[in-house]
Amino acid sequence: MNFVQxxxxxxxxxxxxxxxxxLQQQPPYPLLLWYxxxxxxxxxxxxxxxxxxxxxxxxxxxxxxQHLFLFVAVVIAxxxxxxxxxxxxxxxxxxSVTAVMPAVSGVFLLLMCLLLIGRLYYARSFLLMxxxxxxxxxxxxxxxxxxxxxxxxxxVPVGDTSSLAGIPGIHWQILTKPLLNDRDTxxxxxxxxxxxxxxxxxxxxxCALHRIPIYHSLWVYENMTGRxxxxxxxxxxxxxxxxxxxxxxxxxxxxLLTVLMCLPLILPFMLLMALLIKLDSPGPVFFVQKRVGxxxxxxxxxxxxxxxxxxxxxxxxxxxxxDSRITRIGKFMRKLRIDELPQIFNILLGxxxxxxxxxxxxxxxxxxxxxxxxxxxRHTVRPGITGWAQVxxxxxxxxxxxxxxxxxxxxxxxxxxxxMDFSILFRTFRILITGFGAR
Numbered sequence: 001m002n003f004v005q006x007x008x009x010x011x012x013x014x015x016x017x018x019x020x021x022x023l024q025q026q027p028p029y030p031l032l033l034w035y036x037x038x039x040x041x042x043x044x045x046x047x048x049x050x051x052x053x054x055x056x057x058x059x060x061x062x063x064x065x066q067h068l069f070l071f072v073a074v075v076i077a078x079x080x081x082x083x084x085x086x087x088x089x090x091x092x093x094x095x096s097v098t099a100v101m102p103a104v105s106g107v108f109l110l111l112m113c114l115l116l117i118g119r120l121y122y123a124r125s126f127l128l129m130x131x132x133x134x135x136x137x138x139x140x141x142x143x144x145x146x147x148x149x150x151x152x153x154x155x156v157p158v159g160d161t162s163s164l165a166g167i168p169g170i171h172w173q174i175l176t177k178p179l180l181n182d183r184d185t186x187x188x189x190x191x192x193x194x195x196x197x198x199x200x201x202x203x204x205x206x207c208a209l210h211r212i213p214i215y216h217s218l219w220v221y222e223n224m225t226g227r228x229x230x231x232x233x234x235x236x237x238x239x240x241x242x243x244x245x246x247x248x249x250x251x252x253x254x255x256l257l258t259v260l261m262c263l264p265l266i267l268p269f270m271l272l273m274a275l276l277i278k279l280d281s282p283g284p285v286f287f288v289q290k291r292v293g294x295x296x297x298x299x300x301x302x303x304x305x306x307x308x309x310x311x312x313x314x315x316x317x318x319x320x321x322x323d324s325r326i327t328r329i330g331k332f333m334r335k336l337r338i339d340e341l342p343q344i345f346n347i348l349l350g351x352x353x354x355x356x357x358x359x360x361x362x363x364x365x366x367x368x369x370x371x372x373x374x375x376x377x378r379h380t381v382r383p384g385i386t387g388w389a390q391v392x393x394x395x396x397x398x399x400x401x402x403x404x405x406x407x408x409x410x411x412x413x414x415x416x417x418x419x420m421d422f423s424i425l426f427r428t429f430r431i432l433i434t435g436f437g438a439r
Contacts, residue, residue, distance in 0.1 A: 034141055035082050035141075038078070038082075038133075038134075038137040038138070038141070039075065039078055039079075041133060041137065042074070042078055042129075042130050042133045042134055042137065043071070043074065043075070043130070045129055045133055046074070046125075046126045046127075046129040046130040046133065047126065049125050049126065049128075049129035050123045050125045050126040050129075069120065070115075070120075070121070070122055070123065070126065070127075073111055073114075073115070074111075074126070074127070074130045077107050077108055077111045077130070077134070078130070078134050080107045081100075081103055081104045081107045081108075081134055081138060082138065084103040084106075084107065084422065085099055085100055085103050085104075085138050085142070087419040087422070087423075088103065088419055088420075088422055088423035088426060089142065090419070091226065091415075091420060091423050092223060092224055092225065092226045092392075093226055093392050093427075099142060099426070100135055100138045100139045100142065101135065102425075102426035102429040102430070103138075103426060104131065104134050104135045104138065105131075105135075106426075108127070108130075108131045108134075111127075112127070146169075150169070150170065150171050151169070151170050151171065151186045152170075152171045152173065152184070152185045152186050153170055153171070153172060153173070153185065153186055153187055153188075153189050153215070153220070154173045154174075154175060154180060154185050154187070154188045154189065155172055155173065155174045155175065155189045156175060156188060156189065156190040156191070156196075156200060156203075156204070157174055157175060157176070158190070158191060158194050158196050158197070158200055159190070159191025159193065159194025159195075159196070159217065160191050160194070160217065161189065161190070161191050161217045163221065164189060164217055164220060164221060164224075167220075167221075167224045167225065169224070170224070173185070178199045178200050178202070178203035179203070180203070180207065180212075185212065186213065187212065187213035187214065187215045188204065188207050188212055188213070188214050188215065189215045189216075189217055189220050190204055190214060190215070190216070190217060191216070191217045191218075192214075192216045192217075193216075193218075193232075218232055222411060222414075226388065226392050226408055226411050227404065227407035227408050227411050228407050228410040228411045228414055229407065230372075230373055230374060230403065230406065230407055230410075233373070233374055233410070247416070247417070247418070248381075250418070251353060251355075251421070252350075252353070252382075254354075254421075255347050255353050255354050256347070256348070258354060259344050259347050259348060259354075262344075263344070266341060266344065269341075270341055270342070273304055273329075273333070273338060273341070274304075276329050277304060277305055277327075277329055280327050280328055280329040280330075281308055281309070281327045281328075281329075282309060283305055283308065283309030284305055284309070285304065285305060286302055286303065286304065286305060286342060287302075287303045287304070287305040287306070287307070288300050288301070288302060288303075289301055289303070289361065290361070290362055291359035291360060291361060291362075291383070292359060292360055292361075292362055292365045292379060293351055293352065293359055293379070293382065293383050294379060294380070294381060294382045294383070295379060295380075296376070296379050298362060299346070299349075299351040299359075301343060301346055301351070301352070301359060302342035302343055302345055302346060303339050303340060303342055303343070304333055304338065304339040304340075304341065304342060305327075305330070305339075306326055306327060306329075306330030306331075306333050306334055306339045307325040307326055307327060307330060308325055308327060336431075336432055337386075337428075337431060337432060340385050340386075343385050344385075347385070350382075351382075351383075352382055352383050352384060352385060353381075353382040353383070353384045353385075354384060354385055354386070354421070354425070355384045355385075355386060355387060355421045355424050355425065356381050356382050356383050356384030356387055356412075357378040357381065357383055357384065357387050357389065357409040357412070357413075358383060358384065358387055358389065358390060359383035368399070368402055368406075371399050372399065372402065372403050372406060374406070374410070375406055377410060377413070378406060378409045378410070378413070380413065381413055381416070386424060386425070386428040386431075387409065387412060387424065388408050388409065388411060388412035388420070388424055389405040389406075389408040389409050389412070390428075390431075391424055391427035391428055391430075391431060392408055392427075393405055393408055412424075
């Protein structure tokens with residue numbers, strides 16, 4: 001790559017990164033108009049829903065004067081819901097339902113809790129209609145964008161780009177020569193590490209000068225698959241991608257606050273599960289297993305026992321879908337990930353986090369460190385109860401699937417942020433409802 005190509009390509013590539021994901025690079029004004037229209041629909045329809053249940057006619061001005069706080073609270077809840085959906089929707093693998101339902105439900109549930117704690121007046125019909133319409137409006141908006149605004153990308157067939165054309169959800173145009181007939185495209189995808197011929201160098205520089213975004217093929221692969229390819233990693237690259245220390249502190253504080261707030265609700269349920277485990281099969285309630293955590297430190301990880309006592313006396317091994325070692329109540333717990341609940345005590349002790357790569361057993365860590373490059377890199381952060389690999393890939397049972405899981409773990413560590421953690425927690429909520437990815 002010569003100097004001219006390097007200069008313009010790097011500038012275009014760096015500029016494109018500021019636009020979040022190219023899937024969300026629709027013009028901002030139609031999006032802002034859509035959300036503004038939605039706010040009007042939500043408030044107006046919710047008012048008429050309450051008006052229909054009222055015993056006497058109520059004017060909009062009178063309602064706003066008497067219940068101004070509730071009106072403002074719903075407006076804030078709608079705005080927070082749109083922000084959460086937009087921020088968490090940047091990451092691959094979402095559908096309209098799984099992106100919107102947990103975000104809107106969480107915001108309005110928080111609003112209800114604040115109203116109850118403050119003993120403030122609220123109209124149930126108004127809140128219920130506002131909640132339902134907010135969810136439907138945001139789902140409809142995502143569906144329309146994904147159905148009618150498919151990204152159009154031009155692929156330069158030089159270097160390692162062959163795997164990109166098979167990625168769904170993109171309208172690909174593969175060039176045969178350095179000539180762009182249709183400039184109505186969202187960007188040019190090129191392997192910037194390849195030794196490009198001179199004619200392709202001039203083509204890329206010309207596109208950059210005409211403000212057509214230039215995307216590095218590896219970046220496109222990462223943001224469309226949620227994986228970082230191990231083939232192009234190096235020790236120097238990984239050392240520059242360590243999580244920011246400030247966010248690590250914020251993340252730790254969020255973990256502690258969340259666990260302490262949820263303990264009064266979780267402990268009674270855990271006592272019920274402990275009773276069911278004792279009634280279902282003989283043996284201890286908890287299963288304690290040595291796992292490898294941050295900085296290769298070994299810690300005792302707690303789980304509800306989901307297998308018959310002594311099932312791993314002959315050594316550790318992966319659990320199959322129809323594993324005979326799993327108890328009846330264990331199948332239920334594994335499907336909904338309830339067996340992981342005791343790990344909240346590991347969070348309090350600092351062994352784990354809510355979100356992070358899942359901790360692995362010592363014997364498997366030693367095996368994978370010999371078989372998979374950069375496997376130890378996943379130990380640079382605290383392991384989590386849930387993680388990006390768990391919500392997008394599920395359990396693993398061999399070296400090949402563990403390699404893909406590692407690529408997803410590294411993707412999480414590379415893009416780790418407040419919004420990505422929320423995205424993973426929202427997807428975990430989907431797993432708790434549907435049982436996807438559990439075994």
